[in-house]
Amino acid sequence: MTDRVRIAIVGSGPAGLSAAARAAALGLSHLLIEKTDHLSDTIFKYQKGKHVMATPSQLVLRSDCDFEAGKREAILDRWNAQAADQGVNVAYNAEVKAIVGIGDPIPGSIQKIVERRRDGTTETKEIQRLAPPYRLTLSDGRDVIADAVVMAIGTQGNPNLMRVPGADLPHVQYQLDDPGEYNDEHIFVVGTGDAGIENALGLAADEAQGNAVTILNRSTEFASAKAANVKALMAAAEAGRLAIMTETTTAKVEPGFITLDSRDGEVKLKCDRIIARMGSAPPRAFVESCGIEFTSGDRLAFPKLSPVFESTAPGIFVIGALAGYPLIKHCMNQGYDVVEYINGNRDLKPADEPILAAKFAGLPEKKSVADWLEYLRANVAVLEGLSPLQMREFMLDSEVRAYRRDDVIFEKFDPGSSLFGIARGQALVEVAPGVDIPIDQGSIFGEVGLISGRRRGATVRAGADSIMVEVSRTAALKLMSSNPPAKRAITRISTERQLLQMFGAGLTPADLADILDTAEIRTVKAGEAILSEGDLGNDIYVIRVGSMIVEKKIGGKNVFLSYLPAGSYVGEMALIAGGPRTATVKATVKSEVIRLNGDAFARLMAAKPALLERARRDMAARQDVNAFIESRKDSFSTVVDMYSETAKFLVDNGIGEATDVLLIDEHLCVGCDNCEKACADSHDGLSRLDREAGRTYAHLHVPTSCRHCEHPHCMADCPPNAIHRGPDGEVFIDETCIGCGNCQRNCPYGVIRMDSVPPRKPGLLSWMFFGAGPGPGEPSKKWRAKNAEPGVEKPKKAIKCDMCSGIEGGPACVRACPTGAAIRVAPEDFLTVARLGGEAR
């Protein structure tokens, strides 16, 4: 049996359903093909009672079906009713097996399909495309002939699988239908996209079920989830209903247990069920067999589409999640738009057109939105891999601006964490007064903000009349997580700049090309070694994120040699002097290193004597340290031990990721708490440190006070983006804090408190002579309550140490210590062998 229709719509999700409804409304002959026995399987499979959201909220819905945020059941009921009312023609339980053109061969349109085999070889098949109409072969044996095909099959049928040992065990599942089914289980949810967060919340919602739910996030950010979901997750974690583990990945699955790689090393936990929600990839093989080409060979790439969603096979249109657009509203709009287009309506603009048009209004030339999008995509290298559709989404979160020559784009020390792409013109980075380094069209700048959230390190000006895209931090993270080529491009540029900054020595980007081609970024677990003493190898490692300690085995004991903060490199000794590695280098916290090929680096050193000279100097300094330790090992073995042990204690207490930390020498501390009082009196009457709390080893006390982590955990999830790093390395919270408490929850050292500013105290002298007010230090709760402005509730905001930035004389805690017990140190200063000499005197 063969049906003949104008439009065949494959998949009855929001996109397909909306397309079918439009076709029905226009009176076009159509068939909506659904492989299950109900409409919209993806939403049907959402867990019961799930609240479906309608983002982005600024987008207007344009569809014959209604949609607003609400419960899964309500939405499905309404769609079912509307589909029936509008006369949508549905074929249920029909899966499309093949789509083949039955027209004439299209001259010159040959599709190459590269098939990768497991053994690494590839095979290329060539298929001659045929013109429409298309014949759709269905699983029930029916054939449908259609002039146009709308592919709206989504990606849910093809979830990303776990790739760890034991991932094929039966208690690993990729789907959660009804969270009410499970009771008294230890459940791990892998993935913090919306699906994972909603599953975790569902499982933990009813305490009577007794589930111990943990959600794992491999980074610290929740970039791919909706803000409302992240908030709900945070609230649930705060209420103790579930646990969140950030910077954690799965290492192994065994029956009854799961082994995790966390920030603090490997842990094995009890686990009865794993729900993996790590996104999904398009069912590529089937899509390719229809004649549809993908933008790249990447596993996560999307089909190549025209701005009207037409694929490389003429007459086949791809919309919805398969096109790279997972949000319901967009899908529904696309369904409407694409059917209008097929019906001959060429003037219809996408629903987000006015929003984008407003963004482009300020640019010098008058181009259409589609032309601007294509212009930006073609001219900014990191955007190249995006489809027109993704470009639209991307631009909704970004800004584009025109600058005249010499306009300042941002000033040194401005706060800001956005990334800039140069679509036209040139940017000039002022590295020193009067010395500008140009960055040319196509490249990016401001990427440091993405990595560290530091303030702008230099003033950047437009070197010519320019057009720049400013990408917000969230949009940039989304871009990197959803588009691997963009991530690689950004990583490569940041690596290149880090190397240039580190080695200086007259290097140019061109010199580094060879090294960058072989450079590889590796994530290192806490405690894992990148170099082991005695190993062979000549690669150089640059510490990009985190920190390392260097240890050497002397007389059977590991002796601590030095501490390496991010921005240092190791491995030059074996490269220059030859021979095996002379020491072991281990990560103190989860870190990232850039591995540079030793041979490539050697070639570069041969070509650049200044670099060789630089490396030799660094090597000599390290050899001095080794020799010093060796010389001390007999006469001062206990001192060396003590030094090693103390260094270990400090590293265990998070000093490894600190940039500046308050330590208290308990040989000297008399417990007067003048440090706390000074802190309170320097900062609105609130102390940001707790002297007495915290760990102690060998009379060295680490009080509860901010360490100004190299990669601040507090910064990870700040809705108003109020946490920044200042010019002296201090991590501070600015006045835009909304008091949500995320940073307090994210801080592993408990150094952030939420409080409101107390009323002003009378002056010191009136306290001394007349007893007015509470005296120095933080006023008591009682005094605060009594002296509060009546009827005014002051908001509680997050407060933490800002290293007394902007206060002349530096940190008040140290200045106010009467005995010299309080010291502030940077770990690289403190954890050096130079101190061993001092102690041994």
Added chain:
Amino acid sequence: MAAGAASPIRRAKGEVLHDGFLRHAGFRWLKIATLICVLSIASYMLVDVTPRHNGGSWYGYAMGTIGVLLILWLTLLGLRKRAMTRGRWSLKAWTSAHVYLGLSLIVIATLHTGFQLGWNVHTLAYALMMLVILSGLFGIAVYATLPAALSNNRAEMTQVQMLDAVRAIDRQLHDAAQPLTHEQAALVRQSLEDDPFGGGLIARLSGRYPRCATARAQAALRRWTGETPDTGNDPLERIDALLERKQAMLARLRRHLKLKALLEIWLYVHVPATFALLAALTAHVVSVFFYW
């Protein structure tokens, strides 16, 4: 070391990061104070005042002025400590100077007297000054010796945590005492109702609490438990174990309070004596000028 992408503020290389107030800046103030003392003594020897050295000579006035200015400056430490103004000052340096210059006062003031002491307001000022200095010496001694003991004793616990621990044991004692006889329960109640830190200043400073109700309750309960073997489920044995734990925690807390008291007690002499000294000094100076 490798390239540091670190903060622009770098500490000077080789700077010893922590030395205490006594060793501050290579004993700078000890050296200055010693120099002052040596100069004072030498000038006392060399300057010939007739008929003999006394406070009323030009030399005596000079020494007296230096002494008064020093005393006023030393008193300002109390203000400096509490006024968190901006600027590059360090309270450690102030303390260091306070200690050594304060000690040099012994020499300066004694030379100022010309060793003429008597029962009058002038000698009262001198005696009060010596009292302040002696209490300060005690302070230096405890500051130098006790902090390490304080740190060892608290074993990473804060005072609040220690008090919470005692309270937690009390709650358990209260629950565990429910099945006991009236007589035995009375003993436990004795421990619960006792103020374990009562007993006044002597007890606080010595750390000895001979009338500790917890110790006495445990001793008394041993009359019942001493005879029978510990089978592990006798409520009295449980009480005994809890009392043991409470005693240990109390001992730690009392040591903590004793050390803290010793670190502070001298200030209760040092500071009031300073104000008495200022008053006596005013009287001394006014009377000297009045009778001039």
